[in-house]
Amino acid sequence: MPALHVNDELLDQYALGTLPEERVAGVEEHLLVCEACQSRLDASDEFAMLFRAASVQPDARPQRSWRAFWNHRAANWTVASAAMLAILLLVAGPFREPQMAPATVLMQSLRGPDAPAQVAAGRPALLVFDLVPSPGVNEYEARIVNPVGVEILAAKVSSKDGRLAVLVERLPPGSYWVRVFRSDNREPIAEYGLRAK
Ligand SMILES: [Zn+2]
Structure with missing residues (x-):
């Protein structure tokens, strides 16, 4: 496994979609190969979902969870x-x-x-x-x-x-x-x- 994991702040920003564009490629490259950080992204994504739910109108539909895609990558990409x-x-x-x-x-x-x-x-x-x-x-x-x-x-x-x-x-x-x-x-x-x- 790569030695340098994605830090919490970057992972949260990635989950929220606020990560600066120049950092995205590096984070995604690491995520491709690091299951530990994939799991951490799951947790971070839950945080992001709660954050979104709290910050948008109550009737807005929550954004699709990335977690489902991690877990069912092979089957779910025709959503x-x-x-x-x-x-x-x-x-x-x-x-x-x-x-x-x-x-x-x-x-x-x-x-x-x-x-x-x-x-x-x-x-x-x-x-x-x-x-x-x-x-x-x-x-x-x-x-x-x-x-x-x-x-x-x-x-x-x-x-x-x-x-x-x-x-x-x-x-x-x-x-x-x-x-x-x-x-x-x-x-x-x-x-x-x-x-x-
Ligand atoms: Zn990692």
Whole structure:
């Protein structure tokens, strides 16, 4: 386990969503690999939920708990609110900046979470996977989740030069998992670490 854990103050800020943006990537990278801090985030998240409940209107719906995503990461990423977030990011994206040519990034499944592929945060990237389409299977989907399991993006995977690829628009800085699915299978066929910085 990494020696330097995330301190309480940063963890609370992360849970509350008030952590300065330049600190987020570091915290998320640590959370990816440290179960101790994941558990502490659970506790911190409960604090954040109480804090929110106390500080917003009584009829406001509490925000979705990240804890559920930690515990059921593999099963729960199709939750509607996460999909809404993905749609908002995709819809909001093109209006902020003029179109840029995407950088091509080769995604290799042998690279572990310690050596993720890197993209420039906020810029489009074409992720090319080290996967060859199976004969007779035309539909693949890629889903990008953040370290707390919230789905950031879901997109149809296309074939480029005999390889599977997906265009990603403007990921915020941070660490992510990219999972590739066959449309006829709910289990990912491959998973990759990705860092945007
Ligand atoms: Zn830790």
